Amino acid sequence: xxxxxxxxxxxxxxxxxxxxxxxxxxxxxxxxxxxxxxxxxxxxxxxxxxxxxxxxxxxxxxxxxxxxxxxxxxxxxxxxxxxxxxxxxxxxxxxxxxxxxxxxxxxxxxxxxxxxxxxxxxxxxxxxxxxxxxxxxxxxxxxxxxxxxxxxxxxxxxxxxxxxxxxxxxxxxxxxxxxxxxxxxxxxxxxxxxxxxxxxxxxxxxxxxxxxxxxxxxxxxxxxxxxxxxxxxxxxxxxxxxxxxxxxxxxxxxx
Amino acid sequence: xxxxxxxxxxxxxxxxxxxxxxxxxxxxxxxxxxxxxxxxxxxxxxxxxxxxxxxxxxxxxxxxxxxxxxxxxxxxxxxxxxxxxxxxxxxxxxxxxxxxxxxxxxxxxxxxxxxxxxxxxxxxxxxxxxxxxxxxxxxxxxxxxxxxxxxxxxxxxxxxxxxxxxxxxxxxxxxxxxxxxxxxxxxxxxxxxxxxxxxxxxxxxxxxxxxxxxxxxxxxxxxxxxxxxxxxxxxxxxxxxxxxxxxxxxxxxx
Amino acid sequence: xxxxxxxxxxxxxxxxxxxxxxxxxxxxxxxxxxxxxxxxxxxxxxxxxxxxxxxxxxxxxxxxxxxxxxxxxxxxxxxxxxxxxxxxxxxxxxxxxxxxxxxxxxxxxxxxxxxxxxxxxxxxxxxxxxxxxxxxxxxxxxxxxxxxxxxxxxxxxxxxxxxxxxxxxxxxxxxxxxxxxxxxxxxxxxxxxxxxxxxxxxxxxxxxxxxxxxxxxxxxxxxxxxxxxxxxxxxxxxxxxxxxxxxxxxxxxxxxxxxxxxxxxxx
Numbered sequence: 001x002x003x004x005x006x007x008x009x010x011x012x013x014x015x016x017x018x019x020x021x022x023x024x025x026x027x028x029x030x031x032x033x034x035x036x037x038x039x040x041x042x043x044x045x046x047x048x049x050x051x052x053x054x055x056x057x058x059x060x061x062x063x064x065x066x067x068x069x070x071x072x073x074x075x076x077x078x079x080x081x082x083x084x085x086x087x088x089x090x091x092x093x094x095x096x097x098x099x100x101x102x103x104x105x106x107x108x109x110x111x112x113x114x115x116x117x118x119x120x121x122x123x124x125x126x127x128x129x130x131x132x133x134x135x136x137x138x139x140x141x142x143x144x145x146x147x148x149x150x151x152x153x154x155x156x157x158x159x160x161x162x163x164x165x166x167x168x169x170x171x172x173x174x175x176x177x178x179x180x181x182x183x184x185x186x187x188x189x190x191x192x193x194x195x196x197x198x199x200x201x202x203x204x205x206x207x208x209x210x211x212x213x214x215x216x217x218x219x220x221x222x223x224x225x226x227x228x229x230x231x232x233x234x235x236x237x238x239x240x241x242x243x244x245x246x247x248x249x250x251x252x253x254x255x
Numbered sequence: 256x257x258x259x260x261x262x263x264x265x266x267x268x269x270x271x272x273x274x275x276x277x278x279x280x281x282x283x284x285x286x287x288x289x290x291x292x293x294x295x296x297x298x299x300x301x302x303x304x305x306x307x308x309x310x311x312x313x314x315x316x317x318x319x320x321x322x323x324x325x326x327x328x329x330x331x332x333x334x335x336x337x338x339x340x341x342x343x344x345x346x347x348x349x350x351x352x353x354x355x356x357x358x359x360x361x362x363x364x365x366x367x368x369x370x371x372x373x374x375x376x377x378x379x380x381x382x383x384x385x386x387x388x389x390x391x392x393x394x395x396x397x398x399x400x401x402x403x404x405x406x407x408x409x410x411x412x413x414x415x416x417x418x419x420x421x422x423x424x425x426x427x428x429x430x431x432x433x434x435x436x437x438x439x440x441x442x443x444x445x446x447x448x449x450x451x452x453x454x455x456x457x458x459x460x461x462x463x464x465x466x467x468x469x470x471x472x473x474x475x476x477x478x479x480x481x482x483x484x485x486x487x488x489x490x491x492x493x494x495x496x497x498x499x500x501x502x503x504x505x506x507x508x509x
Numbered sequence: 510x511x512x513x514x515x516x517x518x519x520x521x522x523x524x525x526x527x528x529x530x531x532x533x534x535x536x537x538x539x540x541x542x543x544x545x546x547x548x549x550x551x552x553x554x555x556x557x558x559x560x561x562x563x564x565x566x567x568x569x570x571x572x573x574x575x576x577x578x579x580x581x582x583x584x585x586x587x588x589x590x591x592x593x594x595x596x597x598x599x600x601x602x603x604x605x606x607x608x609x610x611x612x613x614x615x616x617x618x619x620x621x622x623x624x625x626x627x628x629x630x631x632x633x634x635x636x637x638x639x640x641x642x643x644x645x646x647x648x649x650x651x652x653x654x655x656x657x658x659x660x661x662x663x664x665x666x667x668x669x670x671x672x673x674x675x676x677x678x679x680x681x682x683x684x685x686x687x688x689x690x691x692x693x694x695x696x697x698x699x700x701x702x703x704x705x706x707x708x709x710x711x712x713x714x715x716x717x718x719x720x721x722x723x724x725x726x727x728x729x730x731x732x733x734x735x736x737x738x739x740x741x742x743x744x745x746x747x748x749x750x751x752x753x754x755x756x757x758x759x760x761x762x763x764x765x766x767x768x769x770x771x772x773x774x775x776x
Contacts, residue, residue, distance in 0.1 A: 012348040019349055036368045097263030104439055104484035108447035109458070109477050112465035116287035116473065151607040154576055158594040159625035159673065169621065173612045192357045196451050199362070206360075211452075214363030222367070226360045233355030250612040250653045 038220040046220035062205035066194040070129025078134040082141025107132035125197035132193045133186035140182025144175025289471035298475035314456035318445040321380025329388030337396025358383035376448045383444045384437040391433035395426035428499040435491040527552045527709045533582035544734035555710045557724035565735025566713045599670035603682040605662040609654040616650040622672035644668040660691035677709045717767045739770045
């Protein structure tokens with residue numbers, strides 16, 4: 001990072017700090033009732049208290065676990081199914097339109113169905129998260145596989161490559177930018193659905209934590225939970241960006 | 256084309272028929288599944304007693320109100336950040352700190368501050384809609400042909416007029432794409448809030464049907480929610496093509 | 510058809526041609542692209558195919574590659590019918606930008622052919638380096654195709670084809686998208702590479718000078734449907750030279766003959 005960019009960054013942090021100070025001021029002057037709005041000091045204290053007692057750790061771990069399992073299951077299944085549909089023209093004509101029809105469906109509407117089938121359980125949460133997260137990945141994979149440069153398939157044919165080699169050496173890498181973009185979208189979906197399922201089913205996690213805090217009007221704990229959820233969203237998205245950057249270095253060279 | 260759309264119907268029809276036959280053959284007794292014929296009957300029933308229409312009105316009202324507020328806020332900030340590089344850089348950390356908060360995490364805050372009802376739902380929908388509009392309109396303003404901005408400067412247009420007469424019209428196709436994305440998000444968030452906690456609209460309707468052990472009604476709601484999501488999407492895509500033709504498509508990749 | 514076979518025999522004696530088209534017709538989407546094409550290419554020959562656009566010259570090449578199957582007639586390779594593409598036949602596509610894997614470096618792209626040929630991974634690096642040197646790309650092993658110029662990308666594609674150790678090299682307007690200087694340099698390099706490897710070449714181009722400069726024989730196709738319109742033997746001394754060959758009276762005579770033919774087909 002050069003000097004100018006660094007200075008901008010510092011200034012930008014200063015502005016953010018200014019907003020936090022403003023928040024502190026509003027809370028200290030009790031412009032908004034402390035029942036609804038704790039100051040950053042109380043939210044910070046709640047974070048420290050939550051982590052030192054271990055409560056927040058276990059809630060954070062719970063949410064991360066739900067998110068990770070659901071998202072990983074969705075990624076594996078989404079890429080596999082997407083590859084099968086995307087690499088066959090016949091599958092695309094018969095199956096893809098149905099998927100396009102289902103795509104705008106608000107996935108959370110599947111929650112009651114999942115509850116009816118599986119009850120208020122961990123399995124229900126995993127099913128819902130995976131079901132919600134699979135769509136962006138699967139549709140992106142279908143698109144990526146359908147968009148592989150036909151010339152590359154001819155190269156593969158003239159090299160007499162096996163079907164498996166064609167998938168792993170040609171189609172998957174070629175579709176990888178699409179697939180990773182889909183996985184990034186799914187990450188957000190997985191986090192939101194984790195929170196919703198925790199709220200509904202009372203599963204151990206930050207969703208449940210913020211709901212209980214709200215019910216007991218413990219606003220500092222509530223804000224601590226929301227801040228942690230924001231951090232979770234931020235950190236996972238940064239990690240995903242790093243992974244994309246790593247895996248798609250060849251695309252950066254292209255620009 | 257026609258042959259292809261016929262082929263597109265093969266799979267859903269086959270699934271429906273197979274399911275119907277299977278449900279009848281096994282005299283299905285279930286809390287979670289119902290044959291398609293009963294789902295259709297339940298849907299008709301819900302239309303007849305107007306319950307599903309009321310719920311649709313409530314959900315769409317919250318979704319659109321939130322969408323309107325969120326779009327306005329997102330657009331204002333997006334255009335401001337797009338015009339002023341200084342402002343954009345100064346706000347970067349603040350924006351990046353708030354944006355990743357999943358909208359649904361605000362639910363408990365909105366709940367204690369505003370209680371159950373439309374208001375808390377609208378606030379959460381608005382929060383979710385701000386970000387896509389902000390980011391895409393910022394990008395749209397930045398990509399405006401510099402010549403146009405020079406023209407504005409040469410004409411000595413005051414900045415308010417510059418925004419109204421040059422920037423918004425030039426960026427409009429891509430802003431509409433952002434609006435379309437946000438509209439989908441608005442519906443999803445509204446339904447999600449209702450399912451999670453808020454006792455109104457389609458989301459509450461489907462939860463009630465589940466708790467009343469009425470799988471036919473529950474699935475009827477599911478189908479109806481799907482139809483609304485699909486219809487909204489089609490409507491906005493058609494509107495986009497009508498209004499902007501191919502010009503808008505270039506923004507789709509963003 | 511019998512006459513075709515007889516003609517082949519007259520030209521080549523009884524030796525089997527490496528690639529033989531025997532009364533090949535290809536119909537695609539209800540349109541006859543190639544009609545009753547008979548043609549033999551002997552081992553080590555450099556055959557150039559020219560013709561107006563839409564005359565089916567690229568299609569003929571794809572038939573030779575096994576990427577298309579003839580509607581009727583036969584394409585044989587070493588006396589065996591071609592049912593699918595094979596590793597002994599390498600294709601250099603015109604659109605090098607599409608035929609290279611953008612996510613693999615230059616070395617990785619060459620490696621693809623070695624992997625397909627089942628070479629153990631320990632032996633690959635040395636061979637890759639050798640091939641990149643052969644095509645004039647030493648020191649570019651770590652570059653992605655997108656970081657290379659058009660001429661370099663085409664060299665890379667040629668390197669990958671050489672990695673197949675092909676008996677036959679099929680080249681589809683390989684230099685069509687390159688500027689004149691790059692093109693001449695690559696023409697000479699292809700000639701020396703081919704001379705060194707002894708591969709048979711079918712080279713499709715719309716550039717008449719290029720065809721005469723490179724080939725042992727030039728075939729001109731007539732369009733709609735594609736069929737042979739003219740066949741010229743090029744008896745110019747090798748190695749060829751960009752200046753003296755192009756000024757050779759025989760070169761000028763062939764060029765005139767070919768030019769008149771193309772002009773006639775366009776009317």
